[in-house]
Amino acid sequence: MFGLGGHKSQKIKGSLVIMRKNVLDINSITSAKGIIGTGINIIGAAVDTLTIIASKISIQLISATQSDGTGKGKVGKASNLRAQVSLPTLGAGEDAYDVQFEWDSDFGIPGAFYIKNYMQVEFYLKSLTLEDIPNHGTIHFICNSWVYNSKCYNTDRIFFANHTYVPSETPGPLVKYREDELKYLRGDGSGERKEWDRIYDYDVYNDLGNPDKGEKYARPVLGGSTLPYPRRGRTGRGKTKKDPNSEKTSDFVYIPRDEAFGHLKSSDFLTYGIKSVAQDVLPVLTDAFDGNILSLEFDNFAEVRKLYEGGVTLPTNFLSKIAPLPVIKEIFRTDGEQFLKYPPPKVMQGMLHFIYSICREKSIGWISQVFLFGAVDKSAWMTDEEFARETIAGVNPNVIKILEEFPLRCKLDARAYGDHTCIITKEHLEPNLGGLTVEQAIQNKKLFILDHHDYLIPYLRRINATTTKAYATRTIFFLKSDGTLTPLAIELSKPHPQGEQYGPVSSVYVPASEGVEAYIWLLAKAYVVVNDSCYHQLVSHWLNTHAVVEPFILATNRHLSVVHPIYKLLFPHYRDTMNINSLARKALVNADGIIESTFLWGRYALEMSAVIYKDWVFTDQALPADLVKRGVAVQDPSAPHGVRLVIEDYPYASDGLEIWAAIKSWVEDYVSFYYKSDEALQQDPELQAWWKELVEVGHGDLKDKPWWQKMKTREELVEASTTLIWIASALHAAVNFGQYPYGGYILNRPTLSRRFMPEKGSAEYEALAKNPEKEFLKTITGKKETLIDLSVIEILSRHTSDEFYLGDREGGDYWTSDAGPLEAFKRFGKKLAEIEEKLAQKNRDVTLRNRTGPAKMPYTLLFPSSEEGLTFRGIPNSISI
Structure with missing residues (x-):
């Protein structure tokens, strides 16, 4: 007392x-x-x-x-x-x-x-x-x-x-x-969690479907030997009547209370906007399309561009349905006459600003400006250079890999799926190899591939049984002497009508610039981009950042005290992640949700991501390891970051390596302050329990993989922590905040394909020749799906006003009382500011053609800082949206 x-x-x-x-x-x-x-x-x-x-x-x-x-x-x-x-x-x-x-x-x-x-x-x-x-x-x-x-x-x-x-x-x-x-x-692993609880526990993904509503809404459980998956937070809700393995749906979805958005209005506002798209916008659009109030298709590219000028016109009686919803009115700029008026995506803005600057410099009048804008607007996203550039500087820049064998062979079981050896030949490639043979180009590391084939084939027949019509794709690129990539050939493959064992029905397309064949080539690229868009959203984005991080959050809170140094190191990189994941399972990746409704993979979306997760390797998520594994870099101790890029002007990789090195240096300083020896780390019971449970439970379906760190040395702790911070901050920023800037222009990044490629002599081929824009638009994402997709990705691409960016953290200088880590963190922030200036200088270097491209949009996704809004830059500490 x-x-x-x-x-x-x-x-x-x-x-x-x-x-x-x-x-x-x-x-x-x-x-x-x-x-x-x-x-x-x-x-x-x-x-x-x-x-x-x-x-x-x-x-x-x-x-x-x-x-x-x-x-x-x-x-x-x-x-x-x-x-x-x-x-x-x-x-x-x-x-x-x-x-x-x-x-x-x-x-x-x-x-x-x-x-x-x-x-x-x-x-x-x-x-x-x-x-x-x-x-x-x-x-x-x-x-x-x-x-x-x-x-x-x-x-x-x-x-x-x-x-x-x-x-x-x-x-x-x-x-x-x-x-x-x-x-x-x-906790004790029992009971249904309440709103105020702070219990962190694990569960499988058994809450995606609603089988009690009908077979259409049933989804398999993700997590386990059949469909392995990272674990999510347990809610303890009851099971459905028709499937005792599936969890009941509910308006309230528990997450530990401190993981819920608890900051300024903007965070919740954006999140509520996502719910509003699912609950309010989607029904209004469905009524409008089903009632023939809106035409089902875009007629031409100019009509697509009107989305960013006047929005969508709806009758008064439809607008009255959303008038009482202030969140809808503010987020989607409903003004009483127009609905869903979208801001111009960066891929359009960059072209427009480029033209205006030319016009000012050359004193070109407004009539010529209109002509120039129309010409560039139509051509930039269509160009082969921009198509190729976005594989290394777009929203999905970490999938392209080097071509090491020719012809490319399939890893699927030939007894079940037949012969899927790539049918692209030397004759398709060598006319555009600058005098090299295919063998020489491979030896000189000049050929690369964007491969959306093997993982898609087992599901393609089921996907094509719906209203979608798609191909598995392989795209081969050539690295030119000016440092840019150019596509050489695209292989489109669909299931054989007589059965999987007969192999695919495949065709090869090569670049064309005139007549109907130019639009055939444009369609071939569109099929590739549709696959890339789906892989990006469900794997590069959802699985490889959102889903894989959640088990780390659970294990950290269960075994590392808030006063533990590694808890304090990692905690800022967990902010709001469980909340946005919970929301995604309820409104985005759920059965018949927004992703299933607007992306090619449909009802198989998360199931396919589970199949791909089988090959996920945590250690390969480290950027240098990822680059080397894909063959786009080679290990080189003399290089600044230990690896040398094969494509020197690779914006995502070159910028990312700068950020990676800064993160790792900060983590090394921090870990060495608290652990003076490997033995001290081995004798830390909280740390060892954290890692053991993370591997054996959180990512338990992969627990027997030999690549997991054993957590016996400080070097292992540094590498694991750096990788986790990289995933939660820079990797997520690179694959998230470019969604609307690139994908907001649906012509540039369609998410669906609804018709097969027209064959010569067919009515579809003749229609394409007569009205190529209309036929192209009938093939890619439809109008309704476009409006829904754009509404969501605009929200997901925005920064909130209360965001914390890499190099900054909540609590100011008071998150720890130790001077050493505080000084190291200040050095980290200073280094990031220097990196940002260096990246800005690179964007001004006209010899680095991949940093801007025909769309004239400098690569800024890995600039550490940002302001609020749709900025196309900024690395938040965590997966917060």
């Missing part, structure tokens, strides 16, 4: 920072809870809230240096909040309150605190700062957590000071508190 034992009692001053509850929080959007109706948002209203809050929140300090006799740190008297105060560090929506604690020397130095909430609603606790602690100074507690009514918890809510300890160095009085908190976070 304070003040006993003859010790003089003093006062410790503190300030508690609370964030107002977000009225658009996705887990509370429809609720209206008793006192303080919208949570702490009532602060600042014309009522006396101070009295309510002061009496409804209590705090008790816990000593880090003095035991209570049982081995646990002493617990002080409860204190309530006092006056509201003003702090210069307060952010938007935050309020600070004065609090005082009784203290004497017998209590020692505080290292944690209990907090109790007696209000009926939760609040978001940002931080507590204690000032002028005798013989110690200031102590910071970075909390960032929702605190519910105390009756919701079986144990008191505890928060630790910003000191960082490996388990063996934890102050004795805090050891049991540290252990108990981790035990609570792991």
Whole structure:
């Protein structure tokens, strides 16, 4: 007790920072809870809230240096909040309150605190700062957590000071508190989780379908020996009636409460926008198309461009359906006459700005400007150079690989699928190899392939049994002397009508620039891009960033204390990921959801990603390893980052290596500060339990793979942590924030193909010759699917105002009390700023043709910083959208 034992009692001053509850929080959007109706948002209203809050929140300090006799740190008297105060560090929506604690020397130095909430609603606790602690100074507690009514918890809510300890160095009085908190976070694996819970546990992907609604909505469970998959967070919901292995759907989907969006309005607003597309926009568009209010097809390319000029015109009675929805009106710019008016994608903006600059420089009049814009707008995305450039500087730049054998052979079982050897011949390639033979081009590392064949063949017959008509594709590129790539040939393959065992029906197409054959070649490229778009969305984006990171989040929270150095290293790179993943399973990748409705793979989308996950290798996600594995780089100790690029002007790779090296240097400095030897790492029970469970449970379907790090050395920890940070930050940025800039122009990146290639002599071929634009548009993504797809990817490509970017983190300089890591982190931020300037200079180098291309859009996706909005740049710390 304070003040006993003859010790003089003093006062410790503190300030508690609370964030107002977000009225658009996705887990509370429809609720209206008793006192303080919208949570702490009532602060600042014309009522006396101070009295309510002061009496409804209590705090008790816990000593880090003095035991209570049982081995646990002493617990002080409860204190309530006092006056509201003003702090210069307060952010938007935050309020600070004065609090005082009784203290004497017998209590020692505080290292944690209990907090109790007696209000009926939760609040978001940002931080507590204690000032002028005798013989110690200031102590910071970075909390960032929702605190519910105390009756919701079986144990008191505890928060630790910003000191960082490996388990063996934890102050004795805090050891049991540290252990108990981790035990609570792991839970017991039973029961349905409630909104206020903070339990982290694993489950398979059994929540994608709704078999009780009908077979159309049934989906296989992902996770297990048949369809291996990373684990997701467990909710504990009941099972469906028709399938005891599938989880019931619900409007509320549990995630640990601190993983829910709890920041500024913009985060929830964008997320709510995604839900609105699924729940509100989709039905309106369906009614409009089914009722013949809107024409089913685009008639020409000019009509596609109108989406960015006037939007979609709908009758008044249809607009009235969305008028009461303010989120729809603000996100989709509904103005009473137009609906879904889209901003021009970067792939169009770049061309427009380029033309304007030429016109200003040459004093060209507006009539000529219109002519120039029409010409460039039609040609830039059509060019072979832009088609090839986007394989190394587009939204899916990490799939192209070197061609090492010719002819290319298939890895599928020939007994089941027949002979799928590539039928592209030397005669198709050598006329455009600049005098080289195929063998010489391969030897000189001049041939590359974009291969969307083997993984697609087993599903292609089922995909083509619906309204879609697609091909497995192989595309061969040649690296020219000017550093650019050019496509040489495309192979299109579809299933044999007599059965899989007879192999494919394949055709080869080569570049053409005149007549109907030019549009045949354009269609061939479109089939390739459709496959690439699907692979990008379901594998490069969803699987290889969103899904594979979630098990790391679960394992980290279950086994690494918040005061553990590796928890503090990785925590910023988990922000909002479980929340956006949960939303995706509910509205994006669910049965008959937006992705299934607008992308070629349809109902097989996530199932196919599970088949591809079988070959996922964590260690190959490290950028240098990925580049070497794909043959687009070779190991070279003399090169700046240990690898030498085969395609020197490879924007994603060259920029990425700069970011990778900066991340790794920061992680090396950080890890070496806390682990002075490999033995210290091996003797860290939390770290070893974290990695063991991550491998054996989180990614348990691949646990027997030999490539997992054993986590016995500091080098292994550095490599694993760097790889994880790379995936969650830079890799996700590279494959996410270019979605609308490139794909917002559906002609450039279609997501569906609905007709097969027209054959010479057919009516379709003649129609293509007469009206190529209309026939092209009948083949790719339809109008309805285009409107839905664009609505979603525009949201997904935006940065929010409360984003934290690589080199910055929540908590400012107070996330740890250790000076060494703080200085190392500042060096990391400075290095990233230098890299950004270096990348900007590269974009100004006209000899690096792949950095801008015919579309005149400089590659900026790996610039570390960004502002809010649709910027086509910026590396957030985490997969937050």
